[in-house]
Amino acid sequence: MKRTTRVMLSILLILVIYLFVFFAEKFMDPFIKRVLNTGFIYVILAVSLNLINGFTGQFSLGHAGFMAIGAYTSALLYMSPEQKLSNFFMEPLISPLDQIQIPFFWAIIVGGLMAALAGFIVGAPCLRVKGDYLAIVTYGFSEIIRSLFNNLQNITNGPLGLKGLPTHTNLWWTVSWAIITVIVIKRIVDSSYGRALKAIRDDEIAAENLGINLFKHKVLAFVVGAFFAGVAGGLLGSLLMTIDPNSFSILFTYQIITIILLGGLGNITGSVIVGIGFAFLMEGLRFVEMPMKIFGITIPGILGMRMLIFSILLMVTILFFRQGLFGHREFSWEGLAKLLSKRKVSE
Amino acid sequence: MDISLFMQHMVNAISLGFVFGLVAVGYALVYGVVKLVNFAHGDVFMMAAYFMFYTSLIFGAPWLSAVIIGIVLTSLLGVGIEKVAYKPLRKYPRINSLVSSIGMSFLLQNFAVVVFGGIQRSFPVPEPMKKTLVLGEVRVQAVSIYTIIFSVVVVLILTFILQKTKIGLAMRILSRDFDTARLMGINVNRTISFTFALGSALAAVSAVFWALRYPQIFPFMGQYPGSRAFIAAVVGGIGSLKGALIGGFVLGMLTVLLPAFFPEYSGYREAFIFALLVLVLIFKPNGLFGQEAGEKA
Amino acid sequence: MMLQLVEAESSKKPSVKQTVLKMEHVTKRFGGLVAVSDFNLDLKEGELLGLIGPNGAGKTTVFNLITHVFPVSEGKMEFYGQDITKLNTDKIIRLGIARTFQNIRLFTNMTVKENIMTAFHAHLKSDLFTSVMFLPKYQREEEYIQNKTWELMKEVGIEHLADYKSSSLPYGLQRKLEIARALATNPKLLLLDEPAAGMNPDETLELNQLILRIREKYKLTIIVIEHDMKVIMNICERIIVLDHGVTIAEGTPEEIQKNPLVIKAYLGAGDEDA
Numbered sequence: 001m002k003r004t005t006r007v008m009l010s011i012l013l014i015l016v017i018y019l020f021v022f023f024a025e026k027f028m029d030p031f032i033k034r035v036l037n038t039g040f041i042y043v044i045l046a047v048s049l050n051l052i053n054g055f056t057g058q059f060s061l062g063h064a065g066f067m068a069i070g071a072y073t074s075a076l077l078y079m080s081p082e083q084k085l086s087n088f089f090m091e092p093l094i095s096p097l098d099q100i101q102i103p104f105f106w107a108i109i110v111g112g113l114m115a116a117l118a119g120f121i122v123g124a125p126c127l128r129v130k131g132d133y134l135a136i137v138t139y140g141f142s143e144i145i146r147s148l149f150n151n152l153q154n155i156t157n158g159p160l161g162l163k164g165l166p167t168h169t170n171l172w173w174t175v176s177w178a179i180i181t182v183i184v185i186k187r188i189v190d191s192s193y194g195r196a197l198k199a200i201r202d203d204e205i206a207a208e209n210l211g212i213n214l215f216k217h218k219v220l221a222f223v224v225g226a227f228f229a230g231v232a233g234g235l236l237g238s239l240l241m242t243i244d245p246n247s248f249s250i251l252f253t254y255q256i257i258t259i260i261l262l263g264g265l266g267n268i269t270g271s272v273i274v275g276i277g278f279a280f281l282m283e284g285l286r287f288v289e290m291p292m293k294i295f296g297i298t299i300p301g302i303l304g305m306r307m308l309i310f311s312i313l314l315m316v317t318i319l320f321f322r323q324g325l326f327g328h329r330e331f332s333w334e335g336l337a338k339l340l341s342k343r344k345v346s347e
Numbered sequence: 348m349d350i351s352l353f354m355q356h357m358v359n360a361i362s363l364g365f366v367f368g369l370v371a372v373g374y375a376l377v378y379g380v381v382k383l384v385n386f387a388h389g390d391v392f393m394m395a396a397y398f399m400f401y402t403s404l405i406f407g408a409p410w411l412s413a414v415i416i417g418i419v420l421t422s423l424l425g426v427g428i429e430k431v432a433y434k435p436l437r438k439y440p441r442i443n444s445l446v447s448s449i450g451m452s453f454l455l456q457n458f459a460v461v462v463f464g465g466i467q468r469s470f471p472v473p474e475p476m477k478k479t480l481v482l483g484e485v486r487v488q489a490v491s492i493y494t495i496i497f498s499v500v501v502v503l504i505l506t507f508i509l510q511k512t513k514i515g516l517a518m519r520i521l522s523r524d525f526d527t528a529r530l531m532g533i534n535v536n537r538t539i540s541f542t543f544a545l546g547s548a549l550a551a552v553s554a555v556f557w558a559l560r561y562p563q564i565f566p567f568m569g570q571y572p573g574s575r576a577f578i579a580a581v582v583g584g585i586g587s588l589k590g591a592l593i594g595g596f597v598l599g600m601l602t603v604l605l606p607a608f609f610p611e612y613s614g615y616r617e618a619f620i621f622a623l624l625v626l627v628l629i630f631k632p633n634g635l636f637g638q639e640a641g642e643k644a
Numbered sequence: 645m646m647l648q649l650v651e652a653e654s655s656k657k658p659s660v661k662q663t664v665l666k667m668e669h670v671t672k673r674f675g676g677l678v679a680v681s682d683f684n685l686d687l688k689e690g691e692l693l694g695l696i697g698p699n700g701a702g703k704t705t706v707f708n709l710i711t712h713v714f715p716v717s718e719g720k721m722e723f724y725g726q727d728i729t730k731l732n733t734d735k736i737i738r739l740g741i742a743r744t745f746q747n748i749r750l751f752t753n754m755t756v757k758e759n760i761m762t763a764f765h766a767h768l769k770s771d772l773f774t775s776v777m778f779l780p781k782y783q784r785e786e787e788y789i790q791n792k793t794w795e796l797m798k799e800v801g802i803e804h805l806a807d808y809k810s811s812s813l814p815y816g817l818q819r820k821l822e823i824a825r826a827l828a829t830n831p832k833l834l835l836l837d838e839p840a841a842g843m844n845p846d847e848t849l850e851l852n853q854l855i856l857r858i859r860e861k862y863k864l865t866i867i868v869i870e871h872d873m874k875v876i877m878n879i880c881e882r883i884i885v886l887d888h889g890v891t892i893a894e895g896t897p898e899e900i901q902k903n904p905l906v907i908k909a910y911l912g913a914g915d916e917d918a
Binding site: 057059061125128129130131132133135136137139140141143144146147148150151251254257261302303304305307308310311312314315318319322 | 443457
Binding site: 184187188191192193195196198199201202203205206207208209210211212213214220 | 711713732733734737738742743745749750751752753754758761762763764765766767768770772775776777778782785786789825826828829
């Protein structure tokens with residue numbers, strides 16, 4: 001299939017998606033919209049984490065930290081001075097943050113850039129630190145952020161968090177950013193840089209002995225991954241209308257890890273499908289935590305059952321589906337064409 | 348600060364140091380033998396506390412018996428976890444085992460929430476432990492003294508096991524060279540199971556001392572001491588037991604003394620400790636006492 | 645016996661060849677163990693040098709020192725006059741030194757084609773933005789990479805296996821793939837670590853021809869570590885013999901074969917390939 005054909009088909013797909021978004025925004029049930037928004041944010045998080053963990057083989061547990069940075073940075077930028085005043089009643093927000101207000105789009109971008117900067121700071125030492133230890137360092141980083149944000153009362157409002165965030169997030173934003181994330185990261189992965197990253201994953205020493213600069217490329221993966229995590233954080237903040245340091249803990253990172261493992265490490269298609277699916281599954285499973293009436297008998301809901309089911313799901317994936325549900329199979333227009341022509345032949 | 352307050356802080360710091368140290372040694376023990384960072388260790392610690400709690404509560408067992416039963420149950424849990432979550436992945440790249448230990452940690456926490464409930468429970472504290480000893484001007488918690496004494500005993504027992512028993516020898520050989528050990532006829536599976544049993548038992552013992560100080564137990568209680576011990580083991584050099592103990596010690600000291608001497612910055616304690624971890628790893632990737640393990644080309 | 649002389653490329657005097665690699669008093673210690681002791685080398689352009697010795701003699705260590713897998717304990721190394729003693733591995737490769745590995749280090753999750761294509765990244769001129777946006781400059785480079793990859797695959801004879809996973813290739817072909825991949829970094833000096841290991845006599849003959857062919861075609865200087873004397877004795881012009889890290893002999897194949905020290909060093913290992 002020629003490249004131009006593929007590009008045209010992809011553009012067509014994007015247009016169809018936007019058409020769907022148009023109608024969804026107008027007519028869809030707000031509850032389902034919220035779940036969809038969450039799903040697309042999960043897609044951004046999963047694909048960006050997959051770049052670091054799946055494609056470059058760097059085991060990072062720091063994604064929640066990058067999210068937190070993005071969420072707080074953007075919130076502090078798109079909130080109005082009045083909203084900030086009402087939040088920072090214990091200790092006033094430092095200047096000039098207390099007066100600044102910029103449009104949502106730019107706030108998200110700056111949030112992403114701050115997270116990217118953090119990605120650089122975390123990525124730089126990661127060269128010296130191998131495999132398991134990297135997981136620990138990045139976990140440590142995530143906790144440092146959480147601790148810092150809990151204490152910097154005059155910047156983040158400490159453990160109180162920020163409430164009453166204006167809702168800018170809607171399907172237009174989340175879908176667009178999800179599409180951008182997928183396109184950018186797919187382009188990286190399919191390019192020569194992607195080959196370098198995968199080489200680092202497969203065999204660092206061999207990669208180095210082919211002239212690949214390990215430091216530069218690992219940092220690259222971290223910075224790009226962190227940027228999109230920051231964007232996702234910013235979008236999530238405006239969706240939930242409230243953020244606090246403790247919601248961006250290692251437990252959130254575990255959820256994203258669950259998604260990329262289920263979808264397949266190094267599998268973008270898997271991250272997209274499982275990302276959206278995860279959001280629905282999370283909501284769908286709420287019923288196990290509610291009391292249910294079966295045959296007139298009320299069975300009390302069990303709190304925490306949702307997460308227990310997910311933990312079991314994660315363990316099952318790790319033990320029996322090491323390649324994830326999709327393994328290495330990615331969506332491609334050629335693959336789809338082949339599938340359709342096979343169907344035609346058998347008819 | 349007067350001398351009595353200082354002494355109090357020191358005793359506190361030392362006893363907490365031992366608690367972290369013991370948990371850290373548990374981590375280091377497992378890592379040394381199977382080269383696996385057992386993220387679930389802190390949650391095994393948590394399960395130990397619950398085992399003892401329920402044994403004492405439901406079966407009305409006297410405190411010491413509950414503790415011993417708890418230790419045994421925890422060891423069995425550790426062995427079980429190894430068989431289910433780590434052994435099947437032994438032949439695959441390390442990242443699978445790492446992820447599995449994270450998943451196990453997640454599972455144990457959520458299991459505890461569902462089965463034990465999210466509300467805090469009170470760990471039983473026997474009368475002798477509730478006392479406060481007064482020596483002149485200095486007031487010391489009995490718990491701290493007991494912790495220090497028994498921790499030393501545990502360390503001695505552990506040293507004995509490692510240095511003087513056959514299985515201890517097997518563990519030490521396995522930690523040096525996995526493949527050669529198998530060729531020398533060492534029963535690898537049994538040794539690994541024993542290592543996990545021992546490591547989990549250490550976690551259980553630390554859980555006792557922890558719960559005596561902080562009797563409120565809840566499903567996520569393993570996160571904090573677990574992550575502390577983690578840092579301690581890594582800073583000390585994750586294959587080195589001596590390093591882990593010293594690391595845990597230093598960390599315990601810092602945890603108590605930092606807010607004591609610098610109360611204005613107590614909120615940043617976490618950030619400081621994690622920053623310490625990151626710095627040590629950057630400049631000494633194998634920890635302070637760890638060995639260089641270079642890769643051959 | 646096939647020996648070909650490579651013409652000198654120095655513009656000054658047609659008969660004086662440039663020094664490609666100079667190693668002076670290079671020593672490597674691992675704690676108390678001396679892996680390589682006082683190793684010296686003056687390698688001229690176009691030479692085909694053999695590095696032999698019993699197992700554990702330090703041969704691969706020499707390669708690891710040249711490409712800075714670990715630093716030297718003592719000594720100095722120069723590549724075309726430039727001091728490379730303290731440079732990082734990737735920088736050294738980009739200067740024009742390539743190597744293969746004793747244990748084969750292919751990217752097992754990639755296809756044959758991808759393995760070779762990856763090696764072109766070292767000299768990629770497009771930055772990330774250009775690559776991601778698929779600008780014309782990057783398109784041209786990608787096309788160049790595709791074409792050169794085919795050329796290299798044909799050179800070693802594996803082009804029919806282009807889309808196969810590299811780990812599925814038979815051993816002998818994996819070694820050839822590694823050579824093709826090394827060539828993709830556009831080297832001037834090629835270090836081959838036991839390229840004939842696991843090959844039968846026919847394959848070994850093919851390998852000899854391949855090595856001589858690529859030396860001629862790509863204007864290479866080559867060092868070969870080998871145990872298989874069918875390779876060493878037939879294509880190397882000069883041989884250095886190591887034993888326990890010490891250089892015990894240096895000379896032409898005829899001289900080495902007759903050298904009593906060499907024979908003694910090998911008798912213990914029971915080498916039957918000579």
